[in-house]
Structure formats: C-alpha cells, structure tokens
Amino acid sequence: MTERKYAIYDSETSGPRPRYDQIFQLAGILTDDSFAQVDQLNIRARRLPYVLPGPKALEVTNIDPYSLDSPEHYSPYEFAVEVHETFQRWAPAVFLGYNSIDFDEEIVRQMFWSNLLHPYITNTKGSMRADLLIMMRAYSACQPGAFVIPKNDEGKDSFRLEHIAPANGFENMQAHDALGDIYATAFMAKVCQQASPELWEHLLKLCQPRGCDEILSAPTCKLVTHFGVSETHLVTRLASNPTNPKQVCVFDLSVDPTPYLNLSARQIAERMRTDFRILRTVKTNSQPVLFHEGDKLAPEVTAEVTSGESNARLMAINDHPTFKIRVAEALSIRASEFEAAPHLEAKIYDGFPSRDDERLMREFHEAASWPQRKDIVARLQDSRMKQLGVRILMSEAPQVFDPAYRDKVKRGMLENRLMPPAEADLPWETFASARAGLAQVDDPELRARIETWLDEQEAAAQAVLAA
Structure with missing residues (x-):
C-alpha cells in the first residue's frame, strides 16, 4: 500500500470573494503520513491589472500595496502555472487546508480555470481535499479533550488557527502569512491524528462523495453540524438533486415529518429555505461529518428522541408514496431559481470545455511564444475560454494585439x-x-x-x- 501524502497549503488574497479576488501568496508543504516535510512551495504573484485589493485584506495579510507590482514576484500567469505544476507533482495526495473547502479550494480552482489550466487537481486521480477546521470541530464533538480549545475575548470557544495552535504548543505563530499558517495547520493535524487515528481515518473517508454516500445509503445515520456549537442529528436520506447528485436532502428525525409529507414540491422548496435545520441539504463533496447510527466514534444525538419516535417517523416517510419524489423535485426547483451567472468569473461551473478546446488549452501552455498563444486563443470555441485567453494575453503580453x-x-x-x-x-x-x-x-x-x-x-x- 502506498503511503499517504499530505499537501498542506494556504493562500493570502486580495479579498474574501473566491470568484473575483486574486491570490497574492500561496505556500504549501508536502509531507508524509506522519507530517514530516518532504517538499515546499512559497511564492508571490503580481497584481492583475483589473484587480484591486480590499484595504482590510491588505491589513490582515500584512501586504504592502506598493509591493503588489514588484518585478520580483511571479506574473499572474507564471504564478498559476507554477502552483499547478507543483500540485501535479505532489499528487495524488490529501490536499489539506484550514477553513479551505469554501475558500482556498475555490479560489485556487478559480485561478487554474482562469488561466486555462485543469482546475480539479485536488480532487481527481486519487487526490482528495480535506478541511482541518471541519475535522477539528468533529473531534471536539466526538473526542472532547483531544486538544485544548481556547476562549476568545467573548468567552466562547475559538477555533481560529492563530488561537488554537499556540494553545496546543505550537510556537512562533505567524498568523495570516501563508507559510506560517501551513506549519500551524500541519502541527494541529498531527495533534488530531495522534489523539485518535481511528477518527482521523473516518473523517478522511468523508473527503470523498462515495464515502458519504455509503453512510447516507443506510436507513438512518448521524450528521454532526457546527454553528457556534456542535450538534448531532439523527437523519434519514430523502433524495438527491437530479441535476447534482452530490447535493442530498436529509430529514431530521427529532421532528415529526407529518406536516411536510403532503406539501407540494414548490412548498417543500420553500421549507428548505425556512426550515433548513429540518430539511437539511448535505453536500457530499464538502466533507460533511457523518456516522452510521451505531458507530462507536459518533457522539450522542443532541435532541431528545426515543427509538420508538424515530422508527415511527422513518416509517411514515418511507411509506408515503410521493414525498421523496417531491423532495427531489424541490431540489430541482431550488437549483433552477439560481440566476444565470452574469459575469465571466462565475461561469466556472457552466459546463466543461470540449475535447478540442482542452487540446488547444494544452497547446497554449506548450507554445513557445505569446504570438503563438494568441493564435491558439483565436481558435477556441468556448466563449468563456476565449475571453479568459484574451485576459491572459492582455495581462502577460499586450503587445501581441x-x-x-x-x-x-x-x-x-x-x-x-x-x-x-x-x-x-x-x-x-x-x-x-x-x-x-x-x-x-x-x-x-x-x-x-x-x-x-x-x-x-x-x-x-x-x-x-x-x-
């Protein structure tokens, strides 16, 4: 069996919007299964000509605005290529970040896509993506005492990396510096792994949709959530989105399903908005924390519900002839209500390029000169890819026009x-x-x-x- 590798990385950016902001610094380390470092990356990018950083982002990341156009930094395209090539070399690996699923993963994917590079390195060909913040919150629910959880100024538990890593013995914390953050992440990952290797392996299984689907296929399972505090819910799977099977609706069996069973699909769609803690949407590609109902690793269910109540509610759901069908329809309705993306950056998930365009994009990166790349961009058929190609040329080699x-x-x-x-x-x-x-x-x-x-x-x- 090949030893697992971890590619631990962090980014510092121009702001909090992964579709529209830019990565200015990306650092990463490749480690073995015991978190011993075997490789490192730490590079900075010049500012894109059409991107302005948010002032607060500059303060948080301690980036001087006058350094953003430094010739010592990689150009935006060179930066994207260097990160892409490094991630390809490190793969297959567990791409691990801290609070990364919804931000770092998305902004890195966006950067690759915007530079005509394959955007899915971190979750294809044997790689998977993991968010240590999700995992540590799961540990706090399943293994209390596995690590120290400090309090913030308001007296509440703080999972901020700059608080929790020093509280558990990490020295020389350099918060909001990409390289400093990844060493803190690696430190806390090792703390968790050593505290309960069995729980660590279980949570890694949930990094892939098939691991989540296996648990959700059971009649009931436990879902652990964290909105300020951790809660554990006994749920049953209702349906998946017909257009996106990685989006699954589950029902919280601490609640009587009777008021929901005869609603129309549109009414259910509305209840998904208002009663989202009951009709819960689980994204199996976003590392939800799931357990089989009888798993000894799982915490106790938070809400009081007897086995008789949960069994009767499960039977009512399963015996209803159309409820699950209308839940699937409701998921489709909700998906259709999202407006078409008006801006180029938000079109990243509007389909894959054709095979011909994929071949042309590979030729783009292999080309020996920018005039050759300009000719390749002109031959792209996907309007999104063509526009992105023009942006690259305008940023890197405007003289070709x-x-x-x-x-x-x-x-x-x-x-x-x-x-x-x-x-x-x-x-x-x-x-x-x-x-x-x-x-x-x-x-x-x-x-x-x-x-x-x-x-x-x-x-x-x-x-x-x-x-």
Missing part, C-alpha cells in the same frame, strides 16, 4: 471593472468600494498609505481614459 484593439480592451477593463458608474452593484472591488473600505483599516499609518496608493492608481487609470 494591435494598438487600437489593445487600447479598447484596456479602456473597457478600467470602465467596467475599476471605475464603473456609481450606481453599479458589482461583486468585485472598485476604486469606489476600496475607498469605502478604508474605514475598516485600524492602523492609521497603513490606512494613509493605502489611500495614497489608491490615489496614484486611480490617477493613472483616469489618464488612460482621458487619452
């Missing part, structure tokens, strides 16, 4: 991305929103420095538009 087209694209980026009309409600940072965000910066000297940098950037943009 004739001056008139280059100026048109540059002006469009400035007008639509950084200096839109005041009434525009956009999901990315603009000069106007960045200035509004200055008020969140606590350090007055840093606030003044960021404001001066914004003044200079905006003046340069206005000069381009006035030319």
